[in-house]
Amino acid sequence: MPGAKRLLPLAVFAALAAILFAGFSLRDPHLLPSALLGKPFPDFDLPLLADARRVGRDDLVGAPRLVNVWATWCPTCLAEHGELLRIRMETGLSIVGINYKDDSAEAIAWLNRYGDPYDFNIVDSNGDLGVELGVYGAPETFLVDADGVVRHKHVGAVTATVWRDRFAPALRNLLER
Amino acid sequence: MIVELGHAATIVALALALALAGAGQLSAVNASWRNAVATLASAQFLFIACGFAALAYAFIGNDFSVAYVARNSSTALPWHYRLSATWGGHEGSFLFWTLVLAGWTWAVSLGGRQLPNDVHGRTLSVLGLLNVGFLLFLLSTSSPFARLVGAPADGTDLNPLLQDRGMLVHPPLLYCGYVGFAVPFAFAVAGLQCGRLDSAWARWTRRWANCVWAFLTVGIALGSWWAYYELGWGGWWFWDPVENASFMPWLAGTALIHSLAVTEKRGAFKSWTVFLAIAAFSLSLLGVFIVRSGVITSVHAFAADPDRGLFILLLLVLAVGGALALYAVRAPSTRARAGYHGISREFMLLANNLLLVLALAVVLIGTLFPLAYEAATGGEKISVGPPYFNRVFVPLALLLAGFLALVPIARWKHTPVKLFKSAGLLGIGAAALGVALPLVIFGTVQFGAAIAIALGTWLAAVHLRDVAGRRRLLTRGYVGMTTAHLGFAIALIGVGVTSEFSRELDVRMAVGDSVELDGVTWRFQAMRQVQGPNYVADQGEFVVNEDVTLIAEKRRYASSGDVMTEAGIAAGFTRDLFVALGEPLPDGAWGVRINHKPLLRWVWLGAFLMALGGVWAATDPRYRRLQRRRTAPTDSTSPSAQEPRPAVA
Numbered sequence: 168m169p170g171a172k173r174l175l176p177l178a179v180f181a182a183l184a185a186i187l188f189a190g191f192s193l194r195d196p197h198l199l200p201s202a203l204l205g206k207p208f209p210d211f212d213l214p215l216l217a218d219a220r221r222v223g224r225d226d227l228v229g230a231p232r233l234v235n236v237w238a239t240w241c242p243t244c245l246a247e248h249g250e251l252l253r254i255r256m257e258t259g260l261s262i263v264g265i266n267y268k269d270d271s272a273e274a275i276a277w278l279n280r281y282g283d284p285y286d287f288n289i290v291d292s293n294g295d296l297g298v299e300l301g302v303y304g305a306p307e308t309f310l311v312d313a314d315g316v317v318r319h320k321h322v323g324a325v326t327a328t329v330w331r332d333r334f335a336p337a338l339r340n341l342l343e344r
Numbered sequence: 345m346i347v348e349l350g351h352a353a354t355i356v357a358l359a360l361a362l363a364l365a366g367a368g369q370l371s372a373v374n375a376s377w378r379n380a381v382a383t384l385a386s387a388q389f390l391f392i393a394c395g396f397a398a399l400a401y402a403f404i405g406n407d408f409s410v411a412y413v414a415r416n417s418s419t420a421l422p423w424h425y426r427l428s429a430t431w432g433g434h435e436g437s438f439l440f441w442t443l444v445l446a447g448w449t450w451a452v453s454l455g456g457r458q459l460p461n462d463v464h465g466r467t468l469s470v471l472g473l474l475n476v477g478f479l480l481f482l483l484s485t486s487s488p489f490a491r492l493v494g495a496p497a498d499g500t501d502l503n504p505l506l507q508d509r510g511m512l513v514h515p516p517l518l519y520c521g522y523v524g525f526a527v528p529f530a531f532a533v534a535g536l537q538c539g540r541l542d543s544a545w546a547r548w549t550r551r552w553a554n555c556v557w558a559f560l561t562v563g564i565a566l567g568s569w570w571a572y573y574e575l576g577w578g579g580w581w582f583w584d585p586v587e588n589a590s591f592m593p594w595l596a597g598t599a600l601i602h603s604l605a606v607t608e609k610r611g612a613f614k615s616w617t618v619f620l621a622i623a624a625f626s627l628s629l630l631g632v633f634i635v636r637s638g639v640i641t642s643v644h645a646f647a648a649d650p651d652r653g654l655f656i657l658l659l660l661v662l663a664v665g666g667a668l669a670l671y672a673v674r675a676p677s678t679r680a681r682a683g684y685h686g687i688s689r690e691f692m693l694l695a696n697n698l699l700l701v702l703a704l705a706v707v708l709i710g711t712l713f714p715l716a717y718e719a720a721t722g723g724e725k726i727s728v729g730p731p732y733f734n735r736v737f738v739p740l741a742l743l744l745a746g747f748l749a750l751v752p753i754a755r756w757k758h759t760p761v762k763l764f765k766s767a768g769l770l771g772i773g774a775a776a777l778g779v780a781l782p783l784v785i786f787g788t789v790q791f792g793a794a795i796a797i798a799l800g801t802w803l804a805a806v807h808l809r810d811v812a813g814r815r816r817l818l819t820r821g822y823v824g825m826t827t828a829h830l831g832f833a834i835a836l837i838g839v840g841v842t843s844e845f846s847r848e849l850d851v852r853m854a855v856g857d858s859v860e861l862d863g864v865t866w867r868f869q870a871m872r873q874v875q876g877p878n879y880v881a882d883q884g885e886f887v888v889n890e891d892v893t894l895i896a897e898k899r900r901y902a903s904s905g906d907v908m909t910e911a912g913i914a915a916g917f918t919r920d921l922f923v924a925l926g927e928p929l930p931d932g933a934w935g936v937r938i939n940h941k942p943l944l945r946w947v948w949l950g951a952f953l954m955a956l957g958g959v960w961a962a963t964d965p966r967y968r969r970l971q972r973r974r975t976a977p978t979d980s981t982s983p984s985a986q987e988p989r990p991a992v993a
């Protein structure tokens with residue numbers, strides 16, 4: 168039986184590992200709770216990226232949609248872009264973009280260059296809608312149901328795994344109801 | 345195609361690492377495996393190097409079909425930054441991490457020819473096993489070789505913060521130190537397994553520990569220098585969690601190289617030394633977790649991914665938990681202790697270790713407390729800032745300096761009192777200097793600076809007098825130690841003076857305006873726009889004392905839109921002059937930050953001297969000489985070793 172002294176480092180380390188694990192599971196930024204879950208998408212009155220027409224919350228209702236907050240200055244947005252294109256193409260789900268604190272000309276060039284999965288893009292140049300949505304950093308993606316209620320929120324890139332494990336089940340729930 | 349070959353080479357390296365882990369254990373009991381172990385160690389390094397070269401090739405050739413390249417490079421990026429972008433993101437830097445570990449493994453297999461079979465085999469086996477874990481992590485959660493389905497025409501560019509010459513040298517050197525602590529760790533685990541924790545073991549470990557520690561010292565110093573001129577805030581140490589992540593292994597490593605001295609020379613502190621060797625690398629792993637799991641927010645942290653965090657935590661628990669469990673079972677009994685009285689060299693080194701470990705605990709608690717607090721309160725946030733660290737860490741560092749000043753006098757076992765008298769006199773002189781110098785130069789006395797100058801000059805004076813009084817040949821070990829301690833003195837004075845006497849001025853300046861700060865006049869000479877390779881910059885020209893011209897820039901990077909501040913710095917031995925552009929003001933003027941930082945360079949100069957001393961001591965020929973003598977299989981144990989040697993498991 169080893170002396171207590173020699174077990175001490177192991178015990179301290181076990182405590183440390185427990186703290187790390189607890190802190191880690193809590194801090195997982197992808198699981199940030201959103202005050203918006205189950206609540207209606209906030210109302211807004213903002214211009215489109217394509218032309219000067221203004222849109223509001225009413226333009227979101229009618230069908231389930233993904234609302235994706237993105238910007239050309241955000242490298243992770245480019246990283247998830249391929250997955251959004253794939254989702255649009257393969258599932259036909261409507262995707263609406265919120266072009267967040269960005270330069271509109273650059274945003275249009277960006278979409279021309281990398282492809283455009285969005286039905287339409289809302290220009291949020293001051294980030295006002297971002298504040299309403301509690302945006303933590305681009306990209307963020309919301310699943311909004313046909314009544315305009317936020318059903319799921321994801322912070323960070325929508326990867327194939329995130330789509331499969333988080334969004335697809337949430338979407339299935341919506342469609343079954 | 346080249347990228348796929350690189351990917352395949354990395355997978356082969358994983359198999360080789362696994363084979364190395366197995367063959368090492370076999371070789372420990374059967375000497376005929378020894379050559380195979382050495383071959384496997386070289387092959388592992390070669391294959392990871394191929395993987396890394398393939399990734400670098402993709403960067404140089406702008407192959408944006410590779411997702412990692414597309415995220416971290418662009419065609420407008422100059423080629424040398426494209427090369428350094430290879431380690432600019434999470435995936436590539438981790439590939440680099442495995443490469444460095446394989447490099448150290450290879451170095452141990454080359455440099456450890458004289459090691460007895462069991463230690464040689466088991467050490468390399470542990471190193472191989474560690475790289476199995478890292479390569480599995482890399483390939484399963486963070487492959488830098490993954491392709492994009494539709495290749496973009498251009499990449500999103502490297503983070504502008506990283507587009508700097510510092511990026512070419514800081515991460516490689518830092519990683520050599522960071523990962524290098526795997527070597528003392530492996531020696532500790534092998535020593536525990538073989539039951540050979542004697543002075544010979546300490547001698548083998550000491551050489552490597554010194555080298556690794558020197559790398560980490562330079563790596564941290566370069567990081568601090570880089571942050572100073574690149575972040576544009578004029579600071580050089582922020583107690584940021586990621587800085588702490590590299591500083592904690594350094595503190596443990598510093599304690600380790602000192603404790604190893606006692607274990608080598610006197611056969612004492614064995615369990616403690618082994619514990620420190622395990623702790624230093626454990627803290628490196630903790631750093632990996634902090635930086636790469638997204639658990640702590642920091643300017644340095646990589647993009648978060650929960651799978652990665654969990655995997656690293658698992659690696660951490662297996663490696664550290666395993667080593668500490670082995671330690672609990674096998675650590676030598678602490679009863680075996682060489683006797684010493686009063687203020688002996690053993691006592692001094694014990695004090696050194698206690699202070700360093702206390703300082704380490706302070707940093708560890710400060711770094712992890714926000715995390716624990718959040719876990720305990722269910723999500724409430726708290727932050728621990730520089731005031732805490734400075735208040736608790738600084739007194740410990742000053743106390744350490746006080747002990748350090750007595751080192752050259754202290755003798756093994758017992759120190760005659762008369763030796764302290766002249767050191768005391770030097771101390772009084774140094775204290776007077778600490779008060780007088782700032783008074784003459786700056787016109788005021790600051791408590792912190794006075795203490796730092798007094799302790800720094802005292803410890804330098806006692807060391808230099810000892811050098812002058814030596815009649816025997818100066819060994820490399822002695823010269824190395826003295827150099828490192830003088831480096832500490834210089835860094836201490838630098839930190840004290842620059843912290844207390846730096847002056848900062850935030851002013852509104854239009855072209856043609858002049859301001860004065862600490863007797864230096866600054867004239868805003870001109871403002872222009874310049875086009876860089878992948879950015880546009882507003883460039884301000886400042887003339888200092890109508891003599892030196894400094895250029896400060898505000899750059900806007902085209903592909904990311906990020907704005908970066910490039911400070912104009914006139915570096916000098918006695919002071920740094922620093923100017924950075926703030927925000928443009930409506931009437932064409934600019935917000936300008938001007939800094940006058942006396943003795944700032946001393947901080948880094950001291951760190952480089954410490955590293956130099958570490959390397960110099962590691963090259964002491966006595967390591968080679970004694971190793972040759974000890975090649976005989978019947979290794980003699982140190983005089984005080986009383987623990988029964990456990991049978992080979």
